Amino acid sequence: MSTAVATPPPPAGAPLTKKVLTADHPTWCPGCGDFAVLASFYRVLEKLQYPHEKIVTFAGIGCSSRFPYFVNTHGGHFIHGRALPFAAGISLGGDDLHVFVFGGDGDGFSIGGNHLTHTARKNVRITYVIMDNSVYGLTKKQTSPTSPIGFKSKTDPWGALDQPINPMRTLLNSGATFVARSHATQVNHMTEMMLRAARHDGFSVVEILSECVEFFEGAFDAAIPRKGGHWVLIDEKKNDGSPEDAARHDVSDELAAFQLAGQAWPGKFGVFYENKTRRTKNALEAELIAKTREKTKGATDLALLQATFAKLR
Amino acid sequence: MVSPNPPETSGGASASAAPRSIKDVVIRLAGNSQDGIQAIGGFLARLAGRSDQDVMTYMTIPSTISGGPSIFQVRMGTGDILSAGDRADMLVAFYQHSYDAHIGSLRPGGVLLYDADHVKPVEGDHRFTNVACPITTGTIEAVGGTAKDKGKNIYVLGLIARIFDLEVAKLTQLIRERFGGKNEDIVRNALLAFDAGYAWPQNNLRDLFYRFEAIDRATAVSGRPQVTLDGNSAIAYGFLAAGVRHGAGYPITPWSSIMETLRTELPKYGGVFVQCEDEIASISTALGFSYTGNVAITGSAGPGLSLKMEALSWATMAEMPIVVVNVQRGGPSTGMPTNVEQSDLMQAIYGSHGDTPRVVLAPKNVEDCFYLAMEAVRIARAYSTPVLLLTDQALSSRIEAFDEPDLKALMVPPGPDRTERPADFKPYPLDRQTRHAPAGTRIASGKYPVVTGLEHDEFGHPTGSPKLHAQMNAKRREKIKALAATLPAPELSGDASGEALIVTWGSNYGPAREALERIRAAGVSAGHLHIRHVHPLPPGLDEVLARYRKVVVAELNDEGVYGFGQFATLLRARYALPSIVSTCKTDGLTFKVSELVAGVARHLGNATLESLVSQARPSPLATR
Numbered sequence A: 001m002s003t004a005v006a007t008p009p010p011p012a013g014a015p016l017t018k019k020v021l022t023a024d025h026p027t028w029c030p031g032c033g034d035f036a037v038l039a040s041f042y043r044v045l046e047k048l049q050y051p052h053e054k055i056v057t058f059a060g061i062g063c064s065s066r067f068p069y070f071v072n073t074h075g076g077h078f079i080h081g082r083a084l085p086f087a088a089g090i091s092l093g094g095d096d097l098h099v100f101v102f103g104g105d106g107d108g109f110s111i112g113g114n115h116l117t118h119t120a121r122k123n124v125r126i127t128y129v130i131m132d133n134s135v136y137g138l139t140k141k142q143t144s145p146t147s148p149i150g151f152k153s154k155t156d157p158w159g160a161l162d163q164p165i166n167p168m169r170t171l172l173n174s175g176a177t178f179v180a181r182s183h184a185t186q187v188n189h190m191t192e193m194m195l196r197a198a199r200h201d202g203f204s205v206v207e208i209l210s211e212c213v214e215f216f217e218g219a220f221d222a223a224i225p226r227k228g229g230h231w232v233l234i235d236e237k238k239n240d241g242s243p244e245d246a247a248r249h250d251v252s253d254e255l256a257a258f259q260l261a262g263q264a265w266p267g268k269f270g271v272f273y274e275n276k277t278r279r280t281k282n283a284l285e286a287e288l289i290a291k292t293r294e295k296t297k298g299a300t301d302l303a304l305l306q307a308t309f310a311k312l313r
Numbered sequence B: 001m002v003s004p005n006p007p008e009t010s011g012g013a014s015a016s017a018a019p020r021s022i023k024d025v026v027i028r029l030a031g032n033s034q035d036g037i038q039a040i041g042g043f044l045a046r047l048a049g050r051s052d053q054d055v056m057t058y059m060t061i062p063s064t065i066s067g068g069p070s071i072f073q074v075r076m077g078t079g080d081i082l083s084a085g086d087r088a089d090m091l092v093a094f095y096q097h098s099y100d101a102h103i104g105s106l107r108p109g110g111v112l113l114y115d116a117d118h119v120k121p122v123e124g125d126h127r128f129t130n131v132a133c134p135i136t137t138g139t140i141e142a143v144g145g146t147a148k149d150k151g152k153n154i155y156v157l158g159l160i161a162r163i164f165d166l167e168v169a170k171l172t173q174l175i176r177e178r179f180g181g182k183n184e185d186i187v188r189n190a191l192l193a194f195d196a197g198y199a200w201p202q203n204n205l206r207d208l209f210y211r212f213e214a215i216d217r218a219t220a221v222s223g224r225p226q227v228t229l230d231g232n233s234a235i236a237y238g239f240l241a242a243g244v245r246h247g248a249g250y251p252i253t254p255w256s257s258i259m260e261t262l263r264t265e266l267p268k269y270g271g272v273f274v275q276c277e278d279e280i281a282s283i284s285t286a287l288g289f290s291y292t293g294n295v296a297i298t299g300s301a302g303p304g305l306s307l308k309m310e311a312l313s314w315a316t317m318a319e320m321p322i323v324v325v326n327v328q329r330g331g332p333s334t335g336m337p338t339n340v341e342q343s344d345l346m347q348a349i350y351g352s353h354g355d356t357p358r359v360v361l362a363p364k365n366v367e368d369c370f371y372l373a374m375e376a377v378r379i380a381r382a383y384s385t386p387v388l389l390l391t392d393q394a395l396s397s398r399i400e401a402f403d404e405p406d407l408k409a410l411m412v413p414p415g416p417d418r419t420e421r422p423a424d425f426k427p428y429p430l431d432r433q434t435r436h437a438p439a440g441t442r443i444a445s446g447k448y449p450v451v452t453g454l455e456h457d458e459f460g461h462p463t464g465s466p467k468l469h470a471q472m473n474a475k476r477r478e479k480i481k482a483l484a485a486t487l488p489a490p491e492l493s494g495d496a497s498g499e500a501l502i503v504t505w506g507s508n509y510g511p512a513r514e515a516l517e518r519i520r521a522a523g524v525s526a527g528h529l530h531i532r533h534v535h536p537l538p539p540g541l542d543e544v545l546a547r548y549r550k551v552v553v554a555e556l557n558d559e560g561v562y563g564f565g566q567f568a569t570l571l572r573a574r575y576a577l578p579s580i581v582s583t584c585k586t587d588g589l590t591f592k593v594s595e596l597v598a599g600v601a602r603h604l605g606n607a608t609l610e611s612l613v614s615q616a617r618p619s620p621l622a623t624r
Ligand SMILES: Cc1ncc(C[n+]2csc(CCOP(=O)(O)OP(=O)(O)O)c2C)c(N)n1
Pocket: A061, A062, A063, A064, A065, A080, A103, A104, A105, A106, A107, A108, A131, A133, A135, A136, A137, A138, A139, A144
């Protein structure tokens, strides 16, 4: 059992530092990729400097989903796969809040797959970080929806048979308005991706390949140069009118994003897609309220309900 | 207008006899769903609400999407109307199939009013007073033009208004209000149909005229106007009054109309209702709202409640307030989705994994739907707990009139409490009630809480400590016991001790109260105990139950493997009284008064009481 450490409270409005943001010591295995994701997240919050009490860190269930215990913000640890609809309630219930959801590949693409699609299509203002280790970590090495064919797990001792999902395609298809991909060994890149995701007005997702050293060692070596792999970034369009710009990736081009998503393993990293025009559910609901209240001329709640009952006489 | 088919009771003479006085009447309207018979019922209910009469309706929604047979039953009269009535005093049959299917529901001496253009009653059946009225041609002649027989329902409303001496000015006002927004022709046609229907009995019926007994003014006390609405609307408005501004749901009969109402109403109040992808997402989103300090609601029927069970366990563990409505229907599985049943009680109380003490409330009638919805929200907030509101299909759709709630006194302000929490704030204190700091709230210590489904210490940190698990289990249990200690004694009617105590929960309240009156009129000492706070139970019941020889628990579910219904099983486990027995049924319909009398008679072994049930009680409309 860990207890809150008696440190003097920071004065109101004091800058958010890693020290302030640090909570329980992570329970992850030494060497787990998730440590780096956590470290990057501290840096993201340090850069964003949101009011401390307005940040919410939320998760489902899994090794990666333990995240909220390690971040000193309002937060919660919900049930397996359902963190996104919960977070939608947080975001729509408190429009001034900055809602971050963390979770694993099983949590997000398997048990929570349908919630991912629907939270994305609604474009609820949430930043979602999927820590993909291509295995079920917490439950100790079963096949996950991103496990490659042939991966030997406890549920497929002879090697996984089922076609894995393509996370980028799945996310693009779901209607997410910001889709990016990063790697837990690339702290600066990860930080940049999460930062851009947080600043995106809408449902933003970053999939981070984060190695489970315990149950799927070497899963993402193909993208680690010092292990002989290739770390290739997406070359984003700069709109500088230069001839080479024509060949660069336009993040607002959904079709181009799908093409990128179809590239052979390990593929490219960076922002695949960003849609800045689709309105968020937060904004649409707020507009619906404003329009409705215009019609009722700002009547009080009491007057509104009294009028409803008067019609039932 | 002269009828081409003079009714059997009419000698062709005009109405002469003075109207006979009746206390109440049950009218069953049987036709097809597109005939607008629901509308007639609605008009009568609204009229009763605006008059001295009390009213209760009962309706079956056809299982086909549109068209197809449909009925609406309305009971109106002087004094308290407790149930929709076992059998009809008047059957209005629009078609032959309506007549065939429903003639059996008419009491001996009752009135069969049928459309002579469509129905041929069995010849030589003298049990009823048959009235042949050319409803279709009468309507066509009155309205003319291209409307064909549209307006038959309003024609019938006119007939009923004349026969029962209803207030024409108020009815025509209701017609104007209802059709007023549409084009003027529609109002004019409706009024033409009404007038034609109203005029017909004058020359065609001799002595079928009635008038409701005058109300005893001393009993009409509130001074507030009456409102007429269905149970689902009452729940939705109860939530609004309770300060609920957030909710989430997924459609399912018979819950959908609550979410539809809230989706439509909430924006006016600055609130949000989210239609989710399924019931799991719905409860998750609602819990997310509650976490921001906006106590939220979700709901469903039995199948959807099953999907919410894992998240409900989380709500108990994380001590997150939420209200979950379950509009019960026939189960298991898709079962009988448009019929009533009370078979989700165990699921509501115990359906989740782990030890999940939580609160279950069940409204007794439409009015109670409003007040218990408010009560559910109050308890959820005060005890930071999930609360289930267990209503049913019958309550969801039936219309009752009741005193308009005193909204000025009742309204609860919405909104989260984001005042800064002191440095010693703990989300899960062992010595105090949990009061979460909603996201967005500053904590003076700078240490922010985690709400969690893992067993935790007082700060919300995960723990594997067996001692803490036991302590936290006790905390979650004791707060529900603390609530129980504050609950009011349930309503006990009739004799304070005696042969039998009828125990009911939910919508069985009305029929049981009527059954009690009949049982006591037969000389049997009996009481009726109705329980609205189903779990936890109010204190002091052991002492009440012990005062009767038999405790007959009447509920709409199966008697189970051991011969006891779900609530009876709980009461037997709780009070260990062998006198507790069950009267159960699962025919998809509400209890008839006679079925309850029979149930009690059987358990008492009282032959006199039993024979009482089999005696056919003539209709008060009988012409002798
Ligand atoms: C309803 C439910 N089913 C199953 C589980 C067991 N479970 C916990 S985490 C998990 C999968 C974890 O995999 P992933 O989401 O990829 O997270 P990781 O541990 O790999 O970070 C499973 C199956 C559960 N907690 N709840």
